[in-house]
Amino acid sequence: MARLYDKTAVITGGTTGIGFETAKQFIAQGARVIITGQNGDRLQAAAQALGSKAIPVQADVRSRSDLNGLAARVKEEFGHLDILFANAGIGYFAPLDTVDEALYDNQFDINVKGVFFTVQTLLNLMNEGASIILNASAVNEKGAAMGSVYFATKAAVRSLARTLAAELASRKIRVNALSPGFVPTNFQSKMGLPPEVLNNFGDYVKQSAPLERFGKPEEIAAGAVFLASDESSYMTAADLVIDGGYMNV
Ligand SMILES: NC(=O)c1ccc[n+]([C@@H]2O[C@H](COP(=O)([O-])OP(=O)(O)OC[C@H]3O[C@@H](n4cnc5c(N)ncnc54)[C@H](OP(=O)(O)O)[C@@H]3O)[C@@H](O)[C@H]2O)c1
Numbered sequence: 001m002a003r004l005y006d007k008t009a010v011i012t013g014g015t016t017g018i019g020f021e022t023a024k025q026f027i028a029q030g031a032r033v034i035i036t037g038q039n040g041d042r043l044q045a046a047a048q049a050l051g052s053k054a055i056p057v058q059a060d061v062r063s064r065s066d067l068n069g070l071a072a073r074v075k076e077e078f079g080h081l082d083i084l085f086a087n088a089g090i091g092y093f094a095p096l097d098t099v100d101e102a103l104y105d106n107q108f109d110i111n112v113k114g115v116f117f118t119v120q121t122l123l124n125l126m127n128e129g130a131s132i133i134l135n136a137s138a139v140n141e142k143g144a145a146m147g148s149v150y151f152a153t154k155a156a157v158r159s160l161a162r163t164l165a166a167e168l169a170s171r172k173i174r175v176n177a178l179s180p181g182f183v184p185t186n187f188q189s190k191m192g193l194p195p196e197v198l199n200n201f202g203d204y205v206k207q208s209a210p211l212e213r214f215g216k217p218e219e220i221a222a223g224a225v226f227l228a229s230d231e232s233s234y235m236t237a238a239d240l241v242i243d244g245g246y247m248n249v
Pocket residue numbers: 012013014015016017018019036037038039040042043059060061062087088089090091110135136137138179180181182183184185186187188190
């Protein structure tokens with residue numbers, strides 16, 4: 001039987017990159033999936049590519065009213081929710097002395113507050129046995145110049161996986177972090193780094209990750225399928241790190 005047969009799932013930020021690839025794999029494993037994004041064109045394109053098992057819902061994770069609208073739509077379409085992949089996120093890099101309040105707030109609003117209230121808003125739709133996966137990052141235990149705000153947001157997401165796992169265990173809901181390493185997606189083009197730095201990013205990845213290459217979205221999505229499925233039934237509060245060795249070496 002398919003590993004996610006008849007399961008219902010929400011993937012925030014399911015329009016491109018890791019979220020989109022995860023939607024593909026969830027559907028291939030038998031799930032029905034609501035994907036979200038903030039950009040309407042990318043959302044429609046993704047839904048069309050994924051086919052009839054994917055339902056697009058436009059929702060900005062920074063907006064409580066959009067999240068309430070998402071919850072209403074989940075109730076209407078599915079009745080309940082088995083899997084939540086809180087994946088929407090951005091990473092903006094800048095030297096400490098150029099980081100302004102707007103950059104700081106936007107990163108935390110999307111990556112931390114967005115994840116927190118996505119979980120809170122959808123929680124009452126989740127059954128016993130449900131799985132929540134928070135997309136952190138392999139940077140959650142690291143440090144690097146110009147990454148102060150982004151790295152801090154991902155350390156916070158890792159922390160949330162621990163505390164929410166403790167709090168939701170009595171409801172038999174598992175919460176785990178998933179931490180990708182370097183994966184070529186639209187993410188890199190939004191980092192705010194100059195072209196000369198981005199052009200050399202491959203060299204940085206080779207030096208930083210023992211497997212000396214970028215990961216593929218499919219390799220991260222495979223981890224999300226595992227955490228979503230009953231194969232990981234004894235895992236909660238954990239961090240599944242899929243990063244070519246970057247975090248731990
Ligand atoms: N790529 C990497 O190397 C890497 C490494 C570690 C962790 N991650 C994490 O993986 C997650 C996905 O990133 P990705 O690499 O797949 O990048 P991506 O292709 O840029 O995907 C980001 C997704 O998040 C959505 N999103 C962004 N801001 C949003 C908002 N305010 N409300 C709702 N949706 C929003 C985007 O939708 P729109 O297009 O509509 O904005 C898009 O669907 C992020 O949390 C990122 O931090 C990525």
